[in-house]
Amino acid sequence: MSATDSPPATSIPKLSREQIEAYWLPYTGNRQFKDDPRIVVQADGCYYTDDKGRKVFDGLSGLWTCGAGHNRAEINEAVSKQLKQLDFAPSFQYGHPLAFELANKIVEVMPEGLDHVFFTNSGSESTDTATKIARGYWRQRGRPEKTRIIGRIKGYHGASWGAISFGGVGANRKLWGQGMESDHLPHTMLKENTFTRGMPGHGAYLADDLEELVALHDASNIAAVIVEPLAGSAGVIPPPEGYLPRLRKICDKHNILLIFDEVITAFGRMGAWTGSDAFGAVPDIIGTAKQLTNGIIPMGAVIVKGEIYGAFMDAGGPDYAIELPHGYTYSGHPVACAAALATLDILHKDKLIERVAEMAPVFEEALHSLRGSNRYILDIRNYGLAGALTIEHVPGEPALRPFQIAMKCWEKGFYVRYGGDTIQLGLPFIVSREEIDAVINVLGESIDELT
Ligand SMILES: Cc1ncc(COP(=O)(O)O)c(C=O)c1O
Numbered sequence: 001m002s003a004t005d006s007p008p009a010t011s012i013p014k015l016s017r018e019q020i021e022a023y024w025l026p027y028t029g030n031r032q033f034k035d036d037p038r039i040v041v042q043a044d045g046c047y048y049t050d051d052k053g054r055k056v057f058d059g060l061s062g063l064w065t066c067g068a069g070h071n072r073a074e075i076n077e078a079v080s081k082q083l084k085q086l087d088f089a090p091s092f093q094y095g096h097p098l099a100f101e102l103a104n105k106i107v108e109v110m111p112e113g114l115d116h117v118f119f120t121n122s123g124s125e126s127t128d129t130a131t132k133i134a135r136g137y138w139r140q141r142g143r144p145e146k147t148r149i150i151g152r153i154k155g156y157h158g159a160s161w162g163a164i165s166f167g168g169v170g171a172n173r174k175l176w177g178q179g180m181e182s183d184h185l186p187h188t189m190l191k192e193n194t195f196t197r198g199m200p201g202h203g204a205y206l207a208d209d210l211e212e213l214v215a216l217h218d219a220s221n222i223a224a225v226i227v228e229p230l231a232g233s234a235g236v237i238p239p240p241e242g243y244l245p246r247l248r249k250i251c252d253k254h255n256i257l258l259i260f261d262e263v264i265t266a267f268g269r270m271g272a273w274t275g276s277d278a279f280g281a282v283p284d285i286i287g288t289a290k291q292l293t294n295g296i297i298p299m300g301a302v303i304v305k306g307e308i309y310g311a312f313m314d315a316g317g318p319d320y321a322i323e324l325p326h327g328y329t330y331s332g333h334p335v336a337c338a339a340a341l342a343t344l345d346i347l348h349k350d351k352l353i354e355r356v357a358e359m360a361p362v363f364e365e366a367l368h369s370l371r372g373s374n375r376y377i378l379d380i381r382n383y384g385l386a387g388a389l390t391i392e393h394v395p396g397e398p399a400l401r402p403f404q405i406a407m408k409c410w411e412k413g414f415y416v417r418y419g420g421d422t423i424q425l426g427l428p429f430i431v432s433r434e435e436i437d438a439v440i441n442v443l444g445e446s447i448d449e450l451t
Pocket residue numbers: 121122123124125127156157158159228232233261262263264289290
């Protein structure tokens with residue numbers, strides 16, 4: 001499970017204010033950042049090294065991406081070998097062996113029946129692809145009026161037009177005006193579930209709100225429902241027990257496709273290969289990205305049921321005609337495929353899915369030990385190696401305290417995520433018990449230091 005040794009980043013010159021001005025950082029307070037930049041120059045195992053030479057524990061596995069740890073020799077070697085063999089291949093009208101091999105390997109770990117894979121380069125593209133396939137499917141089945149996509153409040157599906165339309169994080173929507181035709185289920189964060197360990201007991205009934213939306217729009221106009229099995233970016237919200245199976249049932253009743261956005265939950269973080277497996281509900285389409293290549297090369301994959309693929313193949317027209325006029329220049333990029341195959345191999349060989357399941361209770365115990373330790377901690381949630389705290393907010397400034405906490409952690413050598421009124425952790429699958437204790441202690445200390 002060891003990472004390769006990498007040379008120390010001793011000769012990285014410090015960037016001046018002028019040098020950092022041109023880069024417009026995504027989802028970042030650029031003015032604050034440029035006054036006080038946080039720059040990493042190297043990564044190995046569970047740690048970054050910053051430009052001051054400090055080791056910083058990676059409490060979010062990159063951006064929920066690098067569960068197997070940074071700088072994995074097997075992935076690095078696969079990538080470098082692939083670069084020398086086939087650096088690029090057109091994905092439109094031509095193929096290369098690794099894309100077929102990877103599609104088969106992905107299908108092996110997906111829920112039964114999800115057996116065709118469309119490659120993308122990111123989670124946002126997976127959202128767009130999944131929802132386009134859903135709408136196209138109904139058209140191919142002679143139901144072109146089924147176009148509306150139902151998301152969920154607090155859902156995050158990426159930054160594309162489709163993703164922000166179906167997503168339910170207000171802050172990500174308010175600047176842009178009208179998006180795509182959508183509507184939203186209520187979120188599942190209930191007061192009576194605060195401080196629940198794992199899946200909360202209350203809230204399965206919230207799936208019934210889909211019946212209300214069906215009554216409003218009529219199922220004849222709804223193509224699909226898209227939800228994250230566990231809402232990640234809004235602050236690690238595990239589904240209430242029974243909620244996802246109930247949603248599945250209502251979708252079936254009304255002929256609505258169910259899409260799981262598994263960009264965070266697929267490939268191990270839940271202690272299972274998918275959130276679908278972890279939470280006991282099988283969707284029609286799964287969108288993935290992030291952990292697929294252990295974060296080292298952008299890649300996503302959308303996996304669909306055979307019947308959905310079949311609807312496009314059976315639609316008629318000559319064999320040479322394009323069935324799905326959709327795709328990306330870099331879909332199934334050979335170097336990304338090499339990284340993904342090596343990643344899947346590591347997940348199997350090192351039994352990292354089992355390891356997440358084994359470490360999840362240790363993490364749960366440590367994270368929940370913060371309960372009652374500080375009055376600002378309003379809630380703690382966790383599942384697998386994902387966890388979050390809700391922090392009582394300063395009136396009018398929901399994100400201030402989490403930002404302050406994350407900055408204190410950073411100063412102490414720990415990277416954690418702040419988002420809205422939450423602090424989020426997505427620990428590497430290779431994390432040790434000592435590292436879990438260390439990150440939780442530092443988090444607790446940093447919250448205690450708030451004035
Ligand atoms: C559940 C989910 N879907 C989609 C995305 C978007 O992924 P990307 O940033 O790769 O477009 C994210 C990113 O955090 C995510 O968490």
